Amino acid sequence: MAQLPLTLRRVAPDDWPELCRGFEDLTYEQTLTYAKAAAERIGSNAEFVSLHNALGAPVAAACLRVKRAPLLNRGIAWIAAGPLTRLENDDMLDADTLCGVLRDLRQYAHFSGHTLRLRFPASVSVPDEVIARAGFVPTARAPVYRTVLIDPKQNDEKLLAALHGKWRNPLRNALKAELDLETGPIRFLSQRFQILYEQVQAAKGFRPDIPPEFYYSLSGEDFDHTVLVARKDGEDIGAMTLGIAGSNATYLFGATSPTGRRLNAGHYLMWRAVLHCRELGLKCLDLGGIDPDVNPDVTRFKLRTGGRDSTAAGPYEAWPKGPVAGLIGLAESLHRKYKT
Template identity: 30%
Template sequence: MEINLKVQLMYETVIDQSDSEEWNRLCSGFTGMSIYQTGLYGELHSAGILRSCSRIAIFKESQVVAAAQLRIKLVPVLSIGVAEIDWGPLWCSSNGKMDRLGLGVLLDEIRREYCEKRKLQIRVRPRSTVSQNTDLELHELLMQHGYCKNQETRPYHTVLIDLQKSIDTIRSEFHQKWRNQLNVAERSGLEYECGNNIEYFDRFYAIYKAMWEKKKFPTGVRLPIIRELQEKLAPQEKFIVTILHNGQVDIGATVCTVLGDTMLYFLGATTPELRNDSRPGYLLQWLHIQKAKELGVRWYDLGGYDDINPDLARFKKRTNGIHVLYPGQYETGPLNFSSKFLKICEKGFRKTKYYVTSR
């Protein structure tokens, strides 16, 4: 279902007219704004051959009402590729307004520009609005505008802490076993520091690297790019790095973002041989909640979990926050497009990358 011409004329479509700074300014009024939709994140993660970043925004009466940043990847030689929207589109404003018609126009314009004109498969992975009714409405809009839900993708779950509650209430609602571990961490004598300069990030980087060298786990995290982000982001957009240490020895560290109405736990690492007795993960999460409360944001997001890792899932669930299931992945593509062939190409690329880099 496409929006009729009369409705379309109420809106203006702007494509690739904003640099990263202007894009961030345009999108700052959306509650769902996240690191994945920031201009610099898109540019740095889209750098290189056959990769690019594109941005589209819908305006009504000179006000942006819906927007999305896409990361584009092309297959060498072949005239196929994919345009991905992570944690978008953006359409819920901080003043509570949701322009559903404007969102419909955006979905149609994305199909026209990237699917019909550029011959790309489109993958949309929306962020949850936290409201089940609004998420269902978003699902229905995507389906009505020609996007099909991919039933094979792994669901994304997370836990949100409602920061409208008092800090004492939040703590009292933790599962007793979680609270016991937090008490152990608080009695361990660990000290903490919090900041956003590059020196803090480099201390986190050192802990993460040591953890990875010990465990050799597969990861899509591109830390050199994240570090470059930290150097280049505007002061108000920089990651918040929290470090726990025992004397001169760093035990654990985390990286969080504060955008839209949410503080998001983005990355974390602990020193494996030093963490067991001090329970740094519990103390770090508690410090995040206190910091988010201090900053006045609406939610603290524990950063997702997967039931394939039951220990991590249990750790996050026992905060007894709000369990949120994201809408999923929606796709559309040209009529002659072979999504299966593209997935084979992507799988081959990932295997080659892991073979070469072990990551």
């Protein structure tokens, strides 16, 4: 039986938050608030599209951040943590429909001469054969995203039982230390978080690609940036931030003082973050990525929470036909060379 064609529609930015609200796999990377700021940061443009079935009902949606090469007016269209394909209280799209979604997105990008590159949400499983049928191939030009996903809907007993013993014991010690917790939006707590973060940064010498300061001014109906602060005797000893969109939260940044590390404030904050997500009725907490080669200690810490080790499908890419593809590739390679 032939697959019925889908209809692709451009979506006005103001209409994007309402449309996305119906997808269970929405994360902060596909929100209007984050996407516009992320696009402006690198000099690209954010475009929003939806795909609809024969009855006019939406079946998928995607925000594309389009970065054009100088003079070419063509470049890379990047879909981070998308397309969105899991409708609220619904299963994944069948293989044929998903293939149709990917083909239509590829054609949309190629019509303007752009290469399309994408990475699915970590919570979504995509068969390799669907990717190949839709005209995409794996690529090393964008990073792989491996992370740990926790289901916060579980009760305390199940959550505790899932913890590794070497994670559970520090948590118990932290709970016995009777730490205090303060929770609030980033706009009120950014200065206190920044003080802790700069202390850790100075001690360890790391520098993230996107620093916490980028997020401090983000504000919108579709993106909440929440801070959890651990305190002891009136002193901030640790903090972590969560990016919340739809029914999902993502760990973004964390920092603990020397006192906080001694009192296992990191374990305490992660545990309280899970409980906070449950209180909000969220369905998934993404622990923000792991890389055993670059940071084995953080990887071990997150894996021992008992969450699901998950690698997002992708990244994949599809190049337009003709000589323009080679020019786009050359422009991207030169940009990376001189950027570093």
